[in-house]
Amino acid sequence: MDVPAAPCRGHEDSSSAGDVVRVPERILKREQARLEDAERRKEVKERHSVAEENSDFFTKTFSRDRAAIDQLIDTCSGTDRASATRTLEEATAKTQLLQKFLNDSMKFLAQYDLRQAQASLQKLQTSLTEKRDEVLPKKKFAFRSRTKAKEEVAEAAAPPQSEETVVDAVTPAGVRFDETVYTKQCGFSHQEAAVLTKTAEELLKQDVLLSHLTDCKVRLLGAPSTLHIKHVRGCEILCGPVSSSVFVDHCRDSTLVVPCQQLRTHNTTATQVYLHVTSRPIIEDCSGVSFAPFTWSYPTLDRDFEVSGLDRTRNNWTQVDDFNWLSASTPSPNWTVVPEGDRRTTWDLNEAHEI
Amino acid sequence: MGLLTILKKMKHKEREMRLLMLGLDNAGKTTILKKFNGEDVSTISPTLGFNIKTLEHRGFKLNIWDVGGQKSLRSYWRNYFESTDGLVWVVDSADRLRLDDCKRELSVLLLEERLAGATLLVFANKQDLPGALSKEAIQEAMGLDDIKTHHWCIMGCSAVTGENLLSGVDWLLDDIAARVFTAD
Ligand SMILES: Nc1nc2c(ncn2[C@@H]2O[C@H](COP(=O)(O)OP(=O)(O)OP(=O)(O)O)[C@@H](O)[C@H]2O)c(=O)[nH]1
Ligand SMILES: [Mg+2]
Numbered sequence: 132m133d134v135p136a137a138p139c140r141g142h143e144d145s146s147s148a149g150d151v152v153r154v155p156e157r158i159l160k161r162e163q164a165r166l167e168d169a170e171r172r173k174e175v176k177e178r179h180s181v182a183e184e185n186s187d188f189f190t191k192t193f194s195r196d197r198a199a200i201d202q203l204i205d206t207c208s209g210t211d212r213a214s215a216t217r218t219l220e221e222a223t224a225k226t227q228l229l230q231k232f233l234n235d236s237m238k239f240l241a242q243y244d245l246r247q248a249q250a251s252l253q254k255l256q257t258s259l260t261e262k263r264d265e266v267l268p269k270k271k272f273a274f275r276s277r278t279k280a281k282e283e284v285a286e287a288a289a290p291p292q293s294e295e296t297v298v299d300a301v302t303p304a305g306v307r308f309d310e311t312v313y314t315k316q317c318g319f320s321h322q323e324a325a326v327l328t329k330t331a332e333e334l335l336k337q338d339v340l341l342s343h344l345t346d347c348k349v350r351l352l353g354a355p356s357t358l359h360i361k362h363v364r365g366c367e368i369l370c371g372p373v374s375s376s377v378f379v380d381h382c383r384d385s386t387l388v389v390p391c392q393q394l395r396t397h398n399t400t401a402t403q404v405y406l407h408v409t410s411r412p413i414i415e416d417c418s419g420v421s422f423a424p425f426t427w428s429y430p431t432l433d434r435d436f437e438v439s440g441l442d443r444t445r446n447n448w449t450q451v452d453d454f455n456w457l458s459a460s461t462p463s464p465n466w467t468v469v470p471e472g473d474r475r476t477t478w479d480l481n482e483a484h485e486i
Numbered sequence: 487m488g489l490l491t492i493l494k495k496m497k498h499k500e501r502e503m504r505l506l507m508l509g510l511d512n513a514g515k516t517t518i519l520k521k522f523n524g525e526d527v528s529t530i531s532p533t534l535g536f537n538i539k540t541l542e543h544r545g546f547k548l549n550i551w552d553v554g555g556q557k558s559l560r561s562y563w564r565n566y567f568e569s570t571d572g573l574v575w576v577v578d579s580a581d582r583l584r585l586d587d588c589k590r591e592l593s594v595l596l597l598e599e600r601l602a603g604a605t606l607l608v609f610a611n612k613q614d615l616p617g618a619l620s621k622e623a624i625q626e627a628m629g630l631d632d633i634k635t636h637h638w639c640i641m642g643c644s645a646v647t648g649e650n651l652l653s654g655v656d657w658l659l660d661d662i663a664a665r666v667f668t669a670d
Contacts, residue, residue: 227594234564234594249561256590316582317617338580338617356615357580376512395512395532397557410531415558442528452534454558 186244189236193229193248197255200225204258209266219263226255316340317355322347326480329353331431334371335438341368348480354435358389369427369478372407372439388427388478390441396420403469406448409441414466415454422448423469427478502547503662504569505655506604508595509576510588511555514611517645518576519552522655527645532556536566546659560591567600572607572658577628579610579618579642589628596635605661606638607654614644637661 203222207215233248240248318340319327327349329339334353341349342361351358351370358370359378366385370377373391382399390407396414406412407425414420424446436443453463507515517527519539533554540549551566553559575592578584595601608630610621621642625631630640639657643650 227590227597230594231597234561237561237564245561260586336616338582338615340583356617359583378512392528393512393530393532395556410529413532413534413556415556440528445529452531454534454556 186236186240189240189248190244193232193251196225196229196232197251200229200255201258204255204262207262207266212267215266219259219267222259222262226252226259229255318342318359319344319347319349326350331371331435336374339370350429350480352429352431352435354438358391360387367478371429371432371435372441374439374441386475388425390425390436390439392441404448405475407441407443407446408448409445411447411450411452413452413454414463417453418465420466421469422451422466423474424448426474426476501545502549503571503659505548505550505572505574505658506566506570506601507550507552507574507576508563509555509609510578510581510584510591511557512581513555513576513578514609514645515552515555515574515576518574518609518611518643518651519550521645521648522550522651533559535559543655544659548655548659563595564598564600567598570601570604571662573601573604573636574607574609574654574658576609576611577624579612579621579624580615582619585619585624585627592628596633602635604636605658605665606633606636607658608638608640609651609654610640610642611645613642613649614647637665 200222203218203225207218207222209215230252233245233252237245317329317333317337320340320342322344324346325344325348327344327347329351331353334351334355337355338357338359339351339355340359340361341363342359344363344366346365347363347367349366349368349370351368354372354374355370356373357375357378358373360368360380360382361378362381363385364383366382367388368385369388371390373389375391376393376395377387377389377391379387379394379396379399379402381397382402384401386403386405388405392408393410394404394406394408394412396404396412396417399414399417399420401419403421403423404412405423405425405427412422425448449468451463451466453465456463456465507519509515511532516530516533516537519537520527520530523539523541533552533556536551536553538549538551540547542548553563553566573595575595577588581588596606608624608628610619610624612618613621619627621640625640630638639654639661641650641654641657643654645651
């Protein structure tokens, strides 16, 4: 068994829920076939290894294939939809193969080469997505404004400053879902210097999305199921108890205040998190994130805690796992605790605050 | 090595199946595993590494591997492919924004030759949430109908209520068993 070298905090236990049956012969035969198969594959691999397992070969092949995909994407234009679809499908398939090639080469690549390759694959994915949006609009999730949404989703009018984002769920292959799949995504997006609030009724059990906000103050006074915070800058976001997870991605110079079951933070810098969390919070690709215990209160907080099912007596806000820092002996440099004297205690909307 | 030797060697081995549970981070893999095993699901942390559980069900010994789905861990998934009988792919049905990612990761897995013989069960999890997409919608969005290389099935489920977890695993066991027996 091949067990990874780095993240190996594995956990094993057993339990019994029925009687064990002796192995019939066919299972044994199959097991044998499986072992022989594995052996054979290993031999084949070893034979190839001399030629293939060197990073020179990898680098050359990888950049050649990448260039070919780049070119496919470049040449694709929206004039002929059918041919654009074909080209993009080909590019997608080639990208997948390239990902697989990278996966297969992982064990002999230097950390640096690996990161480089992963980064360029990521770039390829992005340009593929952008190209698809450009030449085959509406092929992906498209955000449309409230006015357009009104035509299709009969809904009570939203409060003036609240904006609903409609997620137009379409399969990547371009097949549109039927009308029932059209759903309002609860949340706010593309706002600047605004005060944005939502009530308990609007939030209850919802998957809430806050995206592309700059210098906003957000107050979510209720208990959603999940909270996604994406691409925010200079914001102050306070939210009631979230029954499952809070996702943070590409957030900077902000303050987040929230109780939740899980906190999953990505690509975030210079951000303070006032947190109540019942499991271990995590950070991935972050720096300068600091944590403090949750201190906000609002009139229906107790009730919302109950609705969320979160245990109020269990707060693991200091038990942060950094997925990019696997050393157990030295602490991660990517997060800190906000010193007690520097912690904010009031969250009044009217109060001006310098962070 | 002759069959007799093998038989002797393996006499005490039990009917064993290896199930590998994968999916994007936050899909609910660990919650499914714990719920299936009757454990508390309210204190689960994002998985840094993996969990293995061995449990017995319908006379089978199931080794269930649950590997963390955070981005930085996905490149390690491959370390767990060998000898997998069943692949359980877990989808967060409420996470519309990442369905595309989810589809892409699955299609890369299905190209993997070491998973070529595995049966695929897709769990459209979190059906208890009002905003969850139906299993039909997930099936379409993920292009499951295009999968010709593996036996597959999609089931809507909820790790929180436990709905359909058992039916899913039962389908998987039946399919693996049928495949193995008819192969002889
Ligand atoms: N409402 C609801 N929430 C769920 C369900 N399954 C899981 N969750 C929640 O979703 C969050 C993520 O669950 P996990 O089991 O940690 O997800 P995972 O797939 O193991 O994630 P990684 O370990 O990062 O790969 C937790 O807050 C769970 O409580 C479900 O069926 N319904
Ligand atoms: Mg997990």
